[in-house]
Amino acid sequence: MYDAIIFLYQVVFSISLFILISTGLAVIFGMMKVINLAQGEFIMLGAYFALLGEVMGLPFILSALLAMIGVGLFGVLVERLLIRFLYGRLTDTLLATWGLSLLMIGAVTTFLGPQVAGVSVETGRIAVGELYSVSVYNLYIILVAFAALASCWALWRYTRFGMIARAVMANPGMTSALGVDCHKYYMLTFGIGSALSGLAGAMLAPIVGTQPTMGGLYVAQAFVSVITGGELPFLGTLLAGGLFGTTNGVLSYAYSQVIGEIGVFLIAIVLLRFLPHGMTSQKGRAQ
Amino acid sequence: MSISDAMQLEVAGLTSGYGGITVLDGLTLNVAEGELVGILGHNGMGKTTLMRSLIGAVPARAGRISFMGSDITRLPPHRRNQLGLGYVPQGREIIKGLSVKENLLLGQAAHKGASAYQEMLELFPELSELLDRPGSRLSGGQQQLLALARCLMGRPRLLLLDEPTEGIQPSIVSDIGQKLSRLRSDLGLTIIVVEQNLDFLSNIVDRSIILRGGKIVADLRGESATDREQIESHLLISA
Numbered sequence: 303m304y305d306a307i308i309f310l311y312q313v314v315f316s317i318s319l320f321i322l323i324s325t326g327l328a329v330i331f332g333m334m335k336v337i338n339l340a341q342g343e344f345i346m347l348g349a350y351f352a353l354l355g356e357v358m359g360l361p362f363i364l365s366a367l368l369a370m371i372g373v374g375l376f377g378v379l380v381e382r383l384l385i386r387f388l389y390g391r392l393t394d395t396l397l398a399t400w401g402l403s404l405l406m407i408g409a410v411t412t413f414l415g416p417q418v419a420g421v422s423v424e425t426g427r428i429a430v431g432e433l434y435s436v437s438v439y440n441l442y443i444i445l446v447a448f449a450a451l452a453s454c455w456a457l458w459r460y461t462r463f464g465m466i467a468r469a470v471m472a473n474p475g476m477t478s479a480l481g482v483d484c485h486k487y488y489m490l491t492f493g494i495g496s497a498l499s500g501l502a503g504a505m506l507a508p509i510v511g512t513q514p515t516m517g518g519l520y521v522a523q524a525f526v527s528v529i530t531g532g533e534l535p536f537l538g539t540l541l542a543g544g545l546f547g548t549t550n551g552v553l554s555y556a557y558s559q560v561i562g563e564i565g566v567f568l569i570a571i572v573l574l575r576f577l578p579h580g581m582t583s584q585k586g587r588a589q
Numbered sequence: 590m591s592i593s594d595a596m597q598l599e600v601a602g603l604t605s606g607y608g609g610i611t612v613l614d615g616l617t618l619n620v621a622e623g624e625l626v627g628i629l630g631h632n633g634m635g636k637t638t639l640m641r642s643l644i645g646a647v648p649a650r651a652g653r654i655s656f657m658g659s660d661i662t663r664l665p666p667h668r669r670n671q672l673g674l675g676y677v678p679q680g681r682e683i684i685k686g687l688s689v690k691e692n693l694l695l696g697q698a699a700h701k702g703a704s705a706y707q708e709m710l711e712l713f714p715e716l717s718e719l720l721d722r723p724g725s726r727l728s729g730g731q732q733q734l735l736a737l738a739r740c741l742m743g744r745p746r747l748l749l750l751d752e753p754t755e756g757i758q759p760s761i762v763s764d765i766g767q768k769l770s771r772l773r774s775d776l777g778l779t780i781i782v783v784e785q786n787l788d789f790l791s792n793i794v795d796r797s798i799i800l801r802g803g804k805i806v807a808d809l810r811g812e813s814a815t816d817r818e819q820i821e822s823h824l825l826i827s828a
Contacts, residue, residue, distance in 0.1 A: 465691050466698050469684045476682040479644050481670035481699030481743055 304431035311430075312555050315440050316562075317547025318447035322502045323520045324527035324539045325451050329495030332528050332535025333458070333471050334488065336385060337395050340403035341524055342517025344496050348373045348503020349512040350410065352421050355504075362423045362508070369504035370497040377496020381489050389488070403517065410514040421507040443505050450498060455536040457494075467491050526570045532580020541581045545569065597622040597747060597779050598643075603652035604803075605642045612638040614803035615652065620747075620781060625773055627790040627814070628783045629824060630800035636783040637679055639800070640751045643781075644676040645669045656747065671699060675745025679752045679783075681736040685725035689716055692724050692735055696742030709738040712768065730761035737768070748772070750782045754789050762786070766793050791815040799823045 323345060330338050338344075348369040355365025384402065388395045425438040458464035469477045470487040478484050502520075510516065527546060531538020546566045554562035577583065598620040606612040612635045620626055630636050641647040643654065645666040654662045661669050670676070684692055693709060693716070710717045713734050719727065727735065733753055740748065750769075754762045770793050772778045784790050790797065797814040799807040807823040809816070 462694075462698065465687065465695065468686055469691075469695050472684050472686050473682055475646055475666075476678065476684065477695065478666040479646065479670055479676045479678070480696050480739065481667050482695075483667050483699070 304434055307430055308434050308436070309551075309555055311436055311440075313548050313551035314444055316551035316554065317543050318444040319506075320523060320527050320543035320547045320550075321451050321539060322443065322447040322505060323499075324524045324531075324543060325447075325454060325536075326495045326497075326499030326502060327524040327528045328451075328531070328535040328539040329454065329498060330492060331525070332531065332538065333467070334491055334495070335471075336389070336492070337392065337399065338385075338495075339396060339399040339521065340380075340406060340517075341399075341499060342519070342521030343403045343406040344373055344377065344499035344517070345503040345506065345520050346410065346512070346514065346517040347376060347406065348500030349421070349507035349510075349516065350414065350503075351500060352504035352507040353419055353512050356421050362421075365421075366501060366504040369500040371500075373500025373503070374493045374497030377499075378489055378493040380496070381492035385492060386485065386488065403521075407514045407517070414514070416514055418511045418513045420511045423508040439508060443509075446501070446505055450501060451536060451540060454494075454498065458536070463487075463490070523566070526567065530570050530573050530577075530580055532577070532582035534582035538580055538582040545573075545581075595622055596620065597624075597657055598781075599653075599655040600643070601653045601655075603639075603642060603654060604650045605638060605647050606650065606803075607638075607647070611650070612803050613642060616800075616804055618798070618805060620779060622746075622779055623773065623777055625769070625780045625793055625795050626782070627794040627797045628781060628800060629785070629787075629790070629797060629820065631824065634800040635803040636800055637751055638803075640676065640678070640749050640781070640783055643669075643749055644674055667699065670743060670745070673744075673746035674749065675740040675743055675747065676749045677733075677736045677740045677751065677753065679755065681729075681732040683724040683727065683732050683735055683739075685723065687724055688720065689722050689724065689727070689735055690720040692739050693720075693742055696739035700743045702744070705742050705744055709742060712741070712771075713738045729756045730758055733757055733761065733765065737765070741772070745778070747779045747781070750780065750784075752783055752785065754784060754786045762789055765789075769793055787817055787820060791817060791820075 326344065327338070327341050330336050330341065351369035351372045352365045355368045360368065380402065384398055388398055423439050425442065427435040427437055429435045458468060466482055467487050470482060470484045474484045527539055527542040528535065531542040546569065549565045549569050550562040553565040596619045600616060600618040603613050603616045604611060616639065628636050628639065638647055642649060645664060649662050653660060656672060656674060659672065661672065684695065687695065693706060697704060715731065715734055716738060719731065753765055766789055769780055773780055782790065794814050795810065797809040797820055798805055799820070809819060813819050
């Protein structure tokens with residue numbers, strides 16, 4: 303009985319990690335079609351903002367908020383100074399955001415050092431039977447991951463901002479001819495995607511610590527989730543996160559974390575072979 | 590609705606095109622407030638480019654566009670729309686991921702003032718039963734009505750319509766013609782319609798302009814504007 307609870311907890315936690323690190327990219331790549339190779343570094347920046355919050359003596363919840371706002375504003379700056387000149391230019395965007403990721407890693411390494419620094423959160427543990435216990439903080443991560451994804455979906459589905467943003471992403475020319483300043487919506491949408499990555503970084507910091515190169519661990523997982531998710535970015539992220547999180551959770555529980563990660567990428571390859579446009583695509587299946 | 594003497598739209602020496610190709614070549618056109626102008630011409634003569642240049646989707650390489658006394662030549666499309674230029678493009682360009690209701694509300698999203706939503710549902714009762722339907726699941730006629738209603742949600746002063754009858758069944762073509770006449774008489778809208786359908790145009794226009802090679806080769810007013818023989822003879826010359 304307790305074994306089953308722990309197993310289920312590990313799977314749900316694994317799913318929530320995939321969702322947490324992918325939701326920002328679901329906005330930036332899934333909605334805006336911007337291939338942001340610096341997405342992992344946006345997560346890294348969020349972790350450092352959480353560390354800054356701790357140094358400033360802020361409660362963790364305010365540190366996480368600081369990370370969201372800080373990385374969100376950084377994203378707005380990046381969109382205004384770099385990305386807005388590159389919409390529709392795939393290769394240029396790849397190169398520019400790759401350069402940005404190297405710049406961010408280099409800047410953080412230069413000014414803050416290459417060492418791993420920890421962020422501490424005292425939340426305690428809950429006993430599960432006599433043999434097991436689970437971290438309360440990990441339960442918060444599960445809650446935050448699903449809440450972030452659901453909030454994003456609701457923002458895009460039910461608000462005036464979301465309606466206009468969907469129109470801008472679908473047909474900027476026509477939407478502009480209806481009086482909408484598309485640049486403003488591109489900027490805000492990129493900022494929201496960045497803020498979500500900042501939140502992910504802040505939430506991950508107490509588990510994995512902060513390190514300039516930590517973004518590299520997450521960028522591939524985030525892209526795999528969003529690409530295999532398909533054309534409905536939020537539903538796709540939920541489905542892909544569920545599939546990959548379950549795979550990773552089961553294999554990690556049964557074998558090791560490395561086997562879990564290998565399993566995720568093998569499933570992604572097979573999935574994209576048969577569903578090249580992703581799990582939520584309405585387009586044709588592979589022949 | 591009487592036609593004012595004041596020019597609402599003044600286009601002087603407009604040159605525009607795509608890449609290395611010049612489509613409009615020094616075009617000059619004045620449209621008075623309240624006029625309903627038909628633009629005719631064979632394919633590739635610059636009709637759609639004229640509409641796209643007026644709304645700002647194709648930048649002017651030379652010349653000047655003035656709307657209600659303001660120079661709008663360098664303004665982006667959203668600023669032109671906010672000043673009162675409404676645009677219904679060829680192919681309608683309904684946002685497929687949005688519902689009919691959302692497409693309508695999008696037309697007013699950037700505009701302040703009282704909502705035109707109820708007025709549009711009264712003017713286009715066909716749409717009131719389709720409000721929750723995705724834009725991707727509409728017939729061509731329904732899309733055209735929605736595109737027109739969406740544009741009117743922003744309460745434009747000048748309506749630019751590009752081939753509104755293309756691929757539309759005759760009953761809806763007739764309905765669109767009646768609605769345009771009503772819009773002009775009730776709201777005092779100025780309307781410029783690019784169209785190949787002479788039957789449609791001859792029932793509604795005050796003035797017919799024929800384009801060839803990116804320039805105006807005939808500007809027919811009064812009875813001549815709806816005289817099919819005259820229009821066809823000019824079109825034949827320009828072919």
